[in-house]
Amino acid sequence: MSAANSGAPDEECSSLQRIAVEVADRAKSGEQVEAFVSRSTYTTVRAHGHDIESFTSATSAGIGVRVVHDHRQGFAWAGSLDPEVVADALREARDNAAFAEPDPWVGLAEPDGVAPVPFDAFDPAVAALPASRKIELALELERMVLAGDPRITGVRVASFSDSSGRFAVATSTGIAGSGRGAWCSMSALALATDGDETYTGAGSTVGFSPDQLDLAEAANDAVLRSTRLFGARPATSRRLAVLLEPRVASTIMGILGSTLTGDRVLKGRSPFADRVGESIATSALTLVDDPTDHRSYAADSFDGEGLACRRNPLVVDGVLQGFLYDSASGRRAGLPSTGSAVRGVSSTPSVGCQALSVSPGTGSFDDLLSTIDDGVYVQSMTGLHSGVNAVSGDISVGVEGLMIRNGAFAEPVREVTIASTLQRMLLDILAVGADVEWLPGGTGCPTLVIGDVALSGI
Amino acid sequence: MIDASVLERVLGSALRTGGEFAEVFAEDRRSSSALLDDGRVEELTSGRDRGAGIRVVVGDTTGFAHTADLTETGLLAAAEAAAAAARGGGGGVRTVALTRSASSRGYDIELAPTDVPKARKVALLTQADEIARSVDGAIRQVSVNYGDSLRKILVANSDGLFAEDETVRTFFAVSCVASGDTGMQTGRESIGHTIGFELFDRYDIDELARRAAGRAITKLAARPAPSGQMPVVIGSGGGGVLFHEACGHGLEADLVTKGASVFAGRVGQRVASAGVTVVDDGTMAREWGNIAIDDEGNPAQRNVLIEDGILTDYMWDQLRARKQGRASSGNGRRQSYQHLPMVRMTNTYLLAGTEEPEAIIASTDKGVYVKHLGGGQVNTATGDFVFGMTEAYLIENGEVTEPLREGNLIGNGPEVLQRIDALGNDFAMGPPGTCGKDGQGVPVGDGVPTLRVSSLTIGGTAA
Numbered sequence: 057m058s059a060a061n062s063g064a065p066d067e068e069c070s071s072l073q074r075i076a077v078e079v080a081d082r083a084k085s086g087e088q089v090e091a092f093v094s095r096s097t098y099t100t101v102r103a104h105g106h107d108i109e110s111f112t113s114a115t116s117a118g119i120g121v122r123v124v125h126d127h128r129q130g131f132a133w134a135g136s137l138d139p140e141v142v143a144d145a146l147r148e149a150r151d152n153a154a155f156a157e158p159d160p161w162v163g164l165a166e167p168d169g170v171a172p173v174p175f176d177a178f179d180p181a182v183a184a185l186p187a188s189r190k191i192e193l194a195l196e197l198e199r200m201v202l203a204g205d206p207r208i209t210g211v212r213v214a215s216f217s218d219s220s221g222r223f224a225v226a227t228s229t230g231i232a233g234s235g236r237g238a239w240c241s242m243s244a245l246a247l248a249t250d251g252d253e254t255y256t257g258a259g260s261t262v263g264f265s266p267d268q269l270d271l272a273e274a275a276n277d278a279v280l281r282s283t284r285l286f287g288a289r290p291a292t293s294r295r296l297a298v299l300l301e302p303r304v305a306s307t308i309m310g311i312l313g314s315t316l317t318g319d320r321v322l323k324g325r326s327p328f329a330d331r332v333g334e335s336i337a338t339s340a341l342t343l344v345d346d347p348t349d350h351r352s353y354a355a356d357s358f359d360g361e362g363l364a365c366r367r368n369p370l371v372v373d374g375v376l377q378g379f380l381y382d383s384a385s386g387r388r389a390g391l392p393s394t395g396s397a398v399r400g401v402s403s404t405p406s407v408g409c410q411a412l413s414v415s416p417g418t419g420s421f422d423d424l425l426s427t428i429d430d431g432v433y434v435q436s437m438t439g440l441h442s443g444v445n446a447v448s449g450d451i452s453v454g455v456e457g458l459m460i461r462n463g464a465f466a467e468p469v470r471e472v473t474i475a476s477t478l479q480r481m482l483l484d485i486l487a488v489g490a491d492v493e494w495l496p497g498g499t500g501c502p503t504l505v506i507g508d509v510a511l512s513g514i
Numbered sequence: 515m516i517d518a519s520v521l522e523r524v525l526g527s528a529l530r531t532g533g534e535f536a537e538v539f540a541e542d543r544r545s546s547s548a549l550l551d552d553g554r555v556e557e558l559t560s561g562r563d564r565g566a567g568i569r570v571v572v573g574d575t576t577g578f579a580h581t582a583d584l585t586e587t588g589l590l591a592a593a594e595a596a597a598a599a600a601r602g603g604g605g606g607v608r609t610v611a612l613t614r615s616a617s618s619r620g621y622d623i624e625l626a627p628t629d630v631p632k633a634r635k636v637a638l639l640t641q642a643d644e645i646a647r648s649v650d651g652a653i654r655q656v657s658v659n660y661g662d663s664l665r666k667i668l669v670a671n672s673d674g675l676f677a678e679d680e681t682v683r684t685f686f687a688v689s690c691v692a693s694g695d696t697g698m699q700t701g702r703e704s705i706g707h708t709i710g711f712e713l714f715d716r717y718d719i720d721e722l723a724r725r726a727a728g729r730a731i732t733k734l735a736a737r738p739a740p741s742g743q744m745p746v747v748i749g750s751g752g753g754g755v756l757f758h759e760a761c762g763h764g765l766e767a768d769l770v771t772k773g774a775s776v777f778a779g780r781v782g783q784r785v786a787s788a789g790v791t792v793v794d795d796g797t798m799a800r801e802w803g804n805i806a807i808d809d810e811g812n813p814a815q816r817n818v819l820i821e822d823g824i825l826t827d828y829m830w831d832q833l834r835a836r837k838q839g840r841a842s843s844g845n846g847r848r849q850s851y852q853h854l855p856m857v858r859m860t861n862t863y864l865l866a867g868t869e870e871p872e873a874i875i876a877s878t879d880k881g882v883y884v885k886h887l888g889g890g891q892v893n894t895a896t897g898d899f900v901f902g903m904t905e906a907y908l909i910e911n912g913e914v915t916e917p918l919r920e921g922n923l924i925g926n927g928p929e930v931l932q933r934i935d936a937l938g939n940d941f942a943m944g945p946p947g948t949c950g951k952d953g954q955g956v957p958v959g960d961g962v963p964t965l966r967v968s969s970l971t972i973g974g975t976a977a
Contacts, residue, residue, distance in 0.1 A: 104574075104772070105574070107573070107574045107575060108574075108575045109574065109575065109576065110575070110576040110577070110578055110854055111575065111576070111577050111578065111599035111600060112577075112578040112579070112599070112854065113578075113579055113595055113599060114578075114579050114580045114581070114592075114595075114852065116565075116580070116582065116852060117582065129556065129557050130557070130558055131557055131558070131559045131560075132559065132560040132561070132562075133559070133560075133561050133562075134561070134562045134563070135562070135563035135564065135565065135582055136562075136564065136565075136582045141562065144562070145560075145562070148560040149560070151632075152557070152558035152559065152560060152632070153558075155548070155555065155558050155632045155633060155636050156554075156555050156556060156557055156558060157554045157555045157556075159554055159556070187598075187599070209773060210772060210773050210774075212769075212772055212774045247772075247773060247774055247895060249773070253896075254773070254774075254776070254895045254896065255895060255896060256774070256893060256895045256896070290971065293741045293742045293977075322552075323551065323552045323655055324654050324655045324691060324693070324698075325655060325691055325698075327697065327698065402561055403559075404557060404559075438891045438892075438893065438898075438899075438900050439889075439890065439891045439900030439901070439902060439922040439924075440891075441888075441889050441891075441902075442887075442888040442889040442890055442891070442900065442901055442902025442922055443888075443900065443902050443920070443921060443922035443973065445700060445920050447691055447698050447699070447700050448697055448698050448699050448700065448733075448919070448920065449697070450919055450920045450921065452739075452902075452920070452921035452922045452973040452974065452975075453900070453922060453973070454891070454898065454899075454900040454922055454924045454973070456898075470896065470898055471898050471924055471925070471926055471971065472924065472971070473741075473900070473921070473922055473924050473971065473973030474973075475739075475741070475921055475922075475973050475974055475975045476975060510741050510974070510975035510976075511741070512741030512742055512924075512971055512972060512973045512974060513742070513971060514742070514743055514971070
């Protein structure tokens, strides 16, 4: 999404902005009102068995209204922009505010003079793509996966999705902006069978426009991941090095990022709360959250409160630089917002990472692989929601992948876990690759090697 | 919500391009929630979402569109979009005549949350916060969530089905952070039922808050969990998610028919130890996964999936069942009107055995006792699954000893089911859950008696 405080990017954005401003203007004396309005159109095509399993297409719209009165906040949302429903939401938000307890830091964002970095990746080609072409693409991806290896026996789903969305935010404190964004993505989940073994492998591709989609890469990923696990067995429990390719490493960096949000820090839920200025990771790690980096699929001009997005260094050469804030948590910390409010229509803004990226180190994937004597290459992780505790830092996840011996891939492995704590893993980073990959979620991450992780198997 | 005559015209229009089956699913959902954090009631939220999803099936293709506009004009536009997405060859006029079917869940909501003043809901949050903090000075942070929802649904389809239902759910959770020499630990407890505000007559909020705080405090003294394989005893009510992951998902007909389940083709075969009977039961009154009708309008059922170790059947939704020429098992569910239904679980549980739970622990020489499980995840194609232990202890010489830090356990569904070697007589349902599949979340329940798996891999860091 991108926004412009002066002049909406198109007529649809203007109309959403008028709705938001009209609600914000209804603020009574002594009251702050914010309206966040969005409308998006999406398509999802799912192919299976050389046929279209489902074709979904719809437009949805909604509004979230925040009211602050006497330092109390109330919120209401609705999945409709009908004037009656919008009026109801404002009334409910007002009523809800009366039941919250006062907090001196609560309040809406106010214009802070930080100039936005313009960004508008809205490509009309996304919305203009004919339905027949979307169907062709989904079927084509399925065909490519099926043709990739004789052991591919099916594709659980091959899908094409696109979304074109617009949003506007307006506050009674003087913020009014709107923005738009469009993406398309494809993914496939391959099923490979040999004897009585069946494995799955996922591949995906994303773009700001249809011509950026790389079907071959998505298909190859799905095929390779599902076919290289035949014969996989649990390995012997021991401590070893783990080689995390970008999409897996980005998950660990996302967990780290979540512990560096102001709200968690201020409320005593971050293991790094008192560590600013200290080394929390090996000097190889530099991590920034930067939605103004236009290589990220989450690049944006404005955050969820309508403030300009900015580049926020979190860890530089292993040293913790600071935390991310929205306006309320920033006020409480005595610091300005870092433009890090994230939100949807149905929730109030919260502090979050938007476009994390790890600075490239040195060495290719193969270079990093060649440095490992005894390790495991992790192709996928499971149980992130049940095995990661971002407060204590405990991490324990199920993995599939390949064992590494003497710098080369060895036998495949499954039904094992790897475990450590986030705090230890950061200090055990042995290498950061040069191969930064920009992933569908918006994170930019290279391959990482982390030493001394506990593998649990037989 | 919508007149039968309007629905008949919309369904007729949806079939005009040659569809074989058409359906209107309308939903009107109101929700309210309240959050206390950091010692303060932060926020009350009210939500309203209303709309209809229309699907049209031609051959193996489903066209789907949804709209927030429930007028006849809005519904006709969505029907046209769904029909265009699933364009068939034929065409012509088909008349649909709806017959309203009665639906009943067999019990009444005693106190609708919409009739309860907001101040009373907020007072519960403050009460739980105070109790949790009073447990121990090491409790540094508490958050408390209250939530309720009223979901009205209507389903009408071209087979003439016309069913409506209303579901009320109420939820409450307490999460604590304790801080000590070893860092911070967390403890959480939640309750949720398909009932109204009478939830708070059935449960003692103080007790819930004390348990959440106690769990965080206990873990301050926890040692790293072991790594490697050993016997695992799962506590009554604490570990239903084991079956949800180990076999539940693998018995969903959509995954089975796509060859993505290790349980495909195994009906009638032994898949679990003798004595193991697994049931998915949408009719279980007041439980979190309780439904009167599913989201395709079919009545909820009690479905025995595994009986005394033998696989008896899969779970089915309307489309998959139609293709097989059989009836739906009442497992077609969806997150909202904006989603297509698919095969989902409701309340999934393992029937009790006969052993005393104390005897199961006493007969375990060395192992892990998992009193409370977190979530889990499964790869249905390989059967490998993980689930988290949020409260666990070592078993040494037949006794529960030291607490363990959090971590996942990993196993293979078909193997683990065959390794169940003890079943307690103390069945209990567990806390409310949300099951995620292909991006859709639906409320589910689960339950188990105390049980033992002779060998599972503990995902810890200790040797």
